[in-house]
Amino acid sequence: MSDLKEPLHYASSKPVDAQTTKPSAGLHDRSIGAIIAETRNLSADQVERVLQYQRERGIRFGEAAVALGYANAEDVLEALSKQFHYPYAASERKSRSPELVALNQPFSSQAEVFRGIRSQIMMRLYREGEPRRALAIISPDTMDGKSYFTANLAVTLAQLGGRTLLVDADLRRPRQHEIFDVANQAGLSSILSGRSEPRVIQQVEGMNSLFVLPVGAVPPNPVELLERPAFGMLMRELAGKFDHVVVDTSASLYGADASIVASRCGAALVLARQDRSRVLALQELTDSLDGINTTLLGTVMNQY
Incomplete structure (x- = not known):
């Protein structure tokens, strides 16, 4: 557990504290x-x-x-x-992160869909008097649009003004560093393997309240790393430091990764893809959450 005794390191153009999320005076x-x-x-x-x-x-x-x-x-x-004080991507940023529709086109119909989902999540997950929980986004298969969905959901949560962290816990096929165009030399895998690395949590350019923890090196033993007590401790620490923590996961077809992550987060949202996701696979995924300390918020159908 020595890796969690060290403070988490942030990469940012300015110190990461409460001041970074406040609008400039005037x-x-x-x-x-x-x-x-x-x-x-x-x-x-x-x-x-x-x-x-x-x-x-x-x-x-x-x-x-x-x-x-x-x-x-x-x-x-x-x-x-x-x-x-509403984040809006500059033209140069849009070309580097074209999948971030909630940031690149915040007034579009697609962005409005994400805001609607955000409202449902806020009502179901963040209740007064209850401890903060991270939210795992899980899906049965690859190509369900899970990483795209998770990234844009994180953007819309950050647009509320609260400190938001997106954790890429897909230790098999990570994509968040590509979507947000951030460095991926170190990340979650290095933390879970006991290596203290600088600049693991990175602030997203143009969004003072949004941060990304990428995977880093893809490990040969993803399930074993996620099952270590260090991962649960890390998620509890992050949930206490950020207003919102959203976690990307591996497709459940790869094994137990998604259900393990969901159990450490405390809440999960299932993503299915229209005309692609199989009912049996969705049922098996939701069944895998039975008996673990995880609240299933619901299922979202991806039509894109």
């Missing part, structure tokens, strides 16, 4: 016009032309700036996101 007081002018480096003359156009037509600053060609619709959405 952020909400800045106007959309001021944000657009700063983002697009508008000159004083250009700002005056926009203001004049705005007054003449009785429209908003953003609409006037777009009409005059000084900004585009994405600039306006980004300015709104900054004003309300």
